[in-house]
Amino acid sequence: MTTKRTLSAEARRERTIEAVVELSAQDDPANITTGAIARHMRVTQGALFRHFPSKDAIWEAVIGWVGERVMQRLDAAATSAEADGPLAALEAMFHAHIAFIVEHPGVPRLMMGQLQHARPTPARRLVRTLLFRYRERVEQLLGQAQATGELRQGLDIEAAATQFIGTIQGLVMQTLMIGNVSHVARQARGAFELYCHGIHAAREVAP
Known part of the structure; x- marks a missing residue:
């Protein structure tokens, strides 16, 4: 079995990130201190800062980890799901996102906490970049679905992308409450x- 003594620097960094994600499922991320992270990992704060120069660097690494994996x-x-069409691909994305949240329930709190940050931290900038990439991907699939006739003509793609994201956010808010x-x-499934x-494009009813 691998012990703490044999963990590489990269493995220790990833364990720190996982600890923050785990703690965020239990408490408001704003309340998570480096001391709490160290206690959760059963290491000293000094050991923590051998791999991260500051608390901001920890949060930046955490958001980077979340963004990459999601x-x-x-x-x-x-x-x-692309073989079944862009709308099927969009549905697969929706459910994959939900599954990620179920596996990592601290992630929504992490993301919202960074967006509410008063100062423009590196982590906050990463969250905004992630949201831009996410929205761009959704709009791309919606555009393809409209081009293939799966969506109703004249649909506002930007509004549809906003609603897609809002549907997930609404489910997450209910879960937090x-x-x-x-x-x-x-x-x-019902929400999607x-x-x-x-x-969806209107289906013609046979006479």
Whole structure:
């Protein structure tokens, strides 16, 4: 079994990131101190700062970790469903995002906490960049779906992308209020069906 003594510097950095994500599922990220992170990892604060020059650097690494993994997950899901059309790829993205939240319930708090930050920290800038990339991917798929006739003509793609993101955010907010992460998984399919109802091309009814 690998021990703390044999962990590489990169492994220690990743363990620190995982600790912050785990703690964020239990408490407001604004309340998480370097002391709390060190206690969770059972190391000293000095050991923590051997791998990160500052607390801001820890948060920047955490958001970078989240961004990389969530986009990898969503792109993989979309790619696997592309053969069935762009709307199917969009649905796969939606459910992959929900699954990521269920696996890492601290992530929504982390992201919202950074966006509410009063000063323009590196982590806050990373969150904004991630949201831009995410929205761009959603708009791309919506545009493709409209071009193939899956969506109603004249649909406002920007508004549809906003609603897609808002549907996920609404589910997340309900989960935070209820305190039960499984709620988001149970409601996801119905929420996406309602979303599709508003953007899908009208089907002709046979006489």
